[in-house]
Amino acid sequence: MQRLLSGYLPLLLAVVVMMAPLIWMLISSVKTRPEIFTVPLQWLPERPYGGNYTEVIERYPFGRFFLNSVIVTAVGAGVKVLLAMFTAYALVFIRFPAKKLIFILIIVALMVPPQVVIVPNYTLIADLGWQNTYLGIIVPGLGTAFGTFLLRQQFLTLPRAIVDAATLDGAGHWRKLWHVVVPISAPTIATVALVTIVSEWNEYLWPLIIVDRPDMMTLPVALTLMQNADGTNNWGVLMAGTAMVVLPVLVVFTLLQRHIVAGLTQGATTG
């Protein structure tokens, strides 16, 4: 009885509160207009209605939004992870005088929020003529302080003797990075990659201000486009669009949640 009251009941409550909005989104996306705009509320549709989804696909270049998001995420996350690996390796294993200062500069960069830097970055990218281009969306976000920080923490825990043995075998830094450090750190690198992919996929403020042509929009920006077009007058279409943005992420999350959770909360326990 005690286990039920202090264990299963709050557990159930938490699950319901966390799932309800997503279920509400799915149910609403298959309701017809009259079923949505009715008082009192009609909980379930008569039968699932697919019209909202076809409307999204017919009225918007949804495939193009999806492709844009895939390109921006793949290139952005790929380059970021590579840069983080090189920087973290150098910070841990290569001798250099000002290493500590460089590390501090990277940590401070972690604290600079994107909003603070948008006006100067927008001006620079606009001067280059990169508005509405993949370069313009991707390049300003490529520097990575977060990934570098996480990988550095992991590289510091590697037994130094392994790397030293490779040095004795005559391996240079390039070889040591790819043949020693990367293979042993594969789980952490995979985690950093996942976290980076998630945040690139959801990136919003920067693509919002640097893109205004629909064919260059990523999915989150496209949601704003739909919201501006339909507003609160067409919740069904808006919920269908939202579901199409959210579901791929939910599927990936379900498959890989262990790694994602571990990666996003690292730093907390490794200090």
Add this chain to the structure above:
Amino acid sequence: MSAVLAEPSRLATMALRETQRPPSAPPGVSRPGGPGTDDAGPDRTAVARGRRRTRGREALIFLAFTIPNLALIGLFTYRPLFNNVYYSLLQWNLGSPTARFVGLDNYVNWFTDPHSWNYLRITVIFTVATVGGTIAVGLLVATVLNQRLHGRGFARAVVFAPYVLSGVAVGLVWMFMFDPQFGVIAPVIRAVGIDPPNWYNQPGWALAMVIIVYVWKHLGYAAVVYLAGLQIIPRELHEAAALDGAGPWRTFRSITLPLLSPMTFFLLVTVTLSSMSAQSFELIHSMTRGGPVDGTTTLMYQIYREGFVAGRAGYSATVATILFVILLGVTLLQMRFLERKVHYS
């Protein structure tokens, strides 16, 4: 190399030996051929010359490995901070080829505009409520999830899921739920016998609405961080407390909470940073656009609105500079005063 990796026993002893060295030992201390080990040889100068050459090579490799990343961080994070300070001295419209130097006028305007103090007030309420809410509810959920219950792995995944979803998508779904006429929240509140507020039109309730959604989206993050902390607290501590006659609440306050203080500290810093900046923009922009009557305009949102809606780039840079100074101050204060109170077991 593969020979080394194929010898687990040798690796294990190496690793063991390594762990005896304090982790903070400077790199290269015990490296063969490092400074101090070969200085006594007869051809000392040759070795020294060789070492200088290796050092120069090392430095070049270091630069080759780090410069792409450092240049990007410099160009898109540090340069803008300094540019902002310069822009903040200009009266300049976004995209305009001409600008007028106005000295500190923008700052004077900001500090004398009553709206600014309202935005600052909203920023403080929003930050305190989201950070406090996220951490408190996260801790509560973590203690529930820390019990040995069936389905707790599933529950952990469900609780964490909103954290990885697009903030715009989350904002839109909740906006529909809060719809005073056709949403799902109003009937639920009415069922309890209370008249539901108009979330859309009353500034205070609109702010509450965004705060609720923010906490919902981020509490899973806090819960998982706390869960990791709870799982390393030795069970014997709780058993000893129970033997001493301490109730569950007392045990929680005197044992669990102090032992979780490193997690609380980490969460305070990270959640404050994300609440005052990146993560809240998506919600505010997709739900209220700063309204109604500026009721959800935080400083962060003011930067966006001045720069990209009103086009006043100089003034936007001024607000950005002010926000950055505030953020820096808050983070440093947290580090200075709170870290001392943290127990590291």
